Amino acid sequence: MGIFNRSTKGHVTPPIEVTLERGALAFFSETIGETDPVYLDPEAAQTAGHPDILAPATYAVVVGTFADQIARRKGQPDILELINGDLRVLLHGTETYTYHGPMFASDVVTVENEVTDFTDAKSGKLEIAHITTRITHPTRGLLVEATRGIIHRLG
Amino acid sequence: MSVTPTTAQIGDTLPELTFGPISRTTLALYAGASGDHNPIHIDLDFAKDAGMEDVFAHGMLSMAQLGRLATNWAGQDRMRALSTRFTAITPVGATLTCTGTVVDRHEEHGRVLLTIKLAAHIDDGTQTLRGEAKICGTP
Numbered sequence: 576m577g578i579f580n581r582s583t584k585g586h587v588t589p590p591i592e593v594t595l596e597r598g599a600l601a602f603f604s605e606t607i608g609e610t611d612p613v614y615l616d617p618e619a620a621q622t623a624g625h626p627d628i629l630a631p632a633t634y635a636v637v638v639g640t641f642a643d644q645i646a647r648r649k650g651q652p653d654i655l656e657l658i659n660g661d662l663r664v665l666l667h668g669t670e671t672y673t674y675h676g677p678m679f680a681s682d683v684v685t686v687e688n689e690v691t692d693f694t695d696a697k698s699g700k701l702e703i704a705h706i707t708t709r710i711t712h713p714t715r716g717l718l719v720e721a722t723r724g725i726i727h728r729l730g
Numbered sequence: 731m732s733v734t735p736t737t738a739q740i741g742d743t744l745p746e747l748t749f750g751p752i753s754r755t756t757l758a759l760y761a762g763a764s765g766d767h768n769p770i771h772i773d774l775d776f777a778k779d780a781g782m783e784d785v786f787a788h789g790m791l792s793m794a795q796l797g798r799l800a801t802n803w804a805g806q807d808r809m810r811a812l813s814t815r816f817t818a819i820t821p822v823g824a825t826l827t828c829t830g831t832v833v834d835r836h837e838e839h840g841r842v843l844l845t846i847k848l849a850a851h852i853d854d855g856t857q858t859l860r861g862e863a864k865i866c867g868t869p
Contacts, residue, residue, distance in 0.1 A: 599763070606756075606763040607794040608749055611802065632797030632812050636790055640765035662768055663780040667789040671813035677806055 577702040578727050580659040581693045588654065588688040591642040597628060597680035604631055617680070630678035635719040636670065638678070639708045642686035654688050658704050660725060668703055668724035676718045678710070684718065685711045691722075702727045733832075735804045736869045738844055742832045747799045750825030752787050757822070760791045787820035792859050796848045799828045800863040810843065814861035824852040835867060842867035 597617065604614040612619030613629050620628045630638075643653035655662075678684065692705040708721040733742045750756075754772075761772050766788055769776035777785045793814045801809060820826070827850070834845035844867045850859040 603763040606759045607791065607798065609798060613806075629806050631794065632801050632806065632809060633790060633794045636766075637764050644765060662770060665768075665770075667816050669813070669815050670790065670793055671811065673811045674809050 577693070577695070577729065578659060578661050578664070579693055579702055579704050580657070583658050583690045584693060586657065586690045588646065588657070589651065590685045590687050591645050593638050593641050593645065593684055593686055595630060595634075595638065595678060595680050595682045595684065600628055600630055600634065600680045603634060603637055604628070607631060607633075620679075625677070625679060627680040627682075630680070632672065632674075633670075634678060635672055635708065635710055635721045636723075638684060638710055639686055639688070639721065642688075654690075654706060655725075658690060658706075658725075660704070661727060664728045666726040666728060668726040669722075670724075671722045673720045674718075675720070676712070676715050678712075678718050682712060685713070687711070696726075700729055702729060735808055735844060735865055735867045736842075738832045738835065738867060740832055740835055744799060744803045744830035744832075744846065747795060747802070747828040748825060749792075749795045749828070751823050752791070752820065752825070754785070754822055756791070757785065757787060760788050764788065764790060766790065784822055786822065787824065789814075789816040789820070789859070792816075792820055792826055792850050793861070795826055795828045796830075796850060796859060796861050796863070799830050799848065800846060800865065803830070804863075804865045808866040809863065810866055811864035812861065813863075814848070814859050816859055818852075818856050818858045820850075820852060820858045824858075826850045826852060826858070830863070 689707045704725045710719045833847045844865045846863040848861040
């Protein structure tokens with residue numbers, strides 16, 4: 576038997592507002608070894624025609640994690656708690672982004688998670704939770720759609 | 731002349747990117763920067779309790795390198811999609827080598843769309859990630 580709470584299939588989390596703080600964004604860019612100044616330096620970003628520093632290609636996952644932190648502070652379950660994820664046996668299986676528009680520092684975006692499915696693999700040795708995260712800007716619309724496969728190693 | 735998104739043809743390769751060696755410090759910083767505080771990546775006691783010999787790198791730290799490979803080449807505005815499958819754990823001390831190859835180029839609704847096959851390998855040759863980027867190749 577699996578560990579995930581499969582009754583959460585179809586659940587959509589309440590929208591959470593996240594501000595892309597500039598310092599946090601630059602810290603992330605630095606940590607992943609990014610050297611392109613459009614991800615680090617507001618002046619360079621503006622010279623390149625952007626309103627502020629750009630979010631790197633995988634920053635959607637961070638925005639999703641920040642939304643989880645905010646949810647917890649509001650007393651709501653984060654996505655892992657919702658689906659009953661167990662960190663001791665949890666692996667990240669897949670991650671996909673579809674880009675509709677760039678994210679910049681100082682953007683205030685809305686994050687929504689949907690538990691789309693649960694599947695089994697390797698004769699039941701693995702169970703997979705499928706989560707979709709949508710990041711939306713109030714005027715620029717949907718910016719990024721992320722889908723994630725989270726795996727439990729069972730026995 | 732180096733290959734660009736507008737000139738790329740099937741079989742062309744993107745400039746390779748290396749990252750590492752990935753130290754425990756890198757993992758601690760990535761945990762803080764990404765908000766991913768899963769102790770399996772930063773707390774040896776937790777990792778051992780979970781039956782692992784050591785902590786291991788966040789998969790998303792490696793995916794970030796595939797993202798850099800793609801955006802350094804094409805720029806963020808040409809990125810249409812990025813996807814990854816995590817195929818093996820990346821141990822502490824590993825250095826990643828990230829590669830990209832153009833595997834498809836076709837027109838869709840009057841726009842050129844490139845498909846780039848991406849991979850990350852560690853020092854011993856193990857592939858840790860495989861993925862794909864969709865990049866706009868319209869001049």
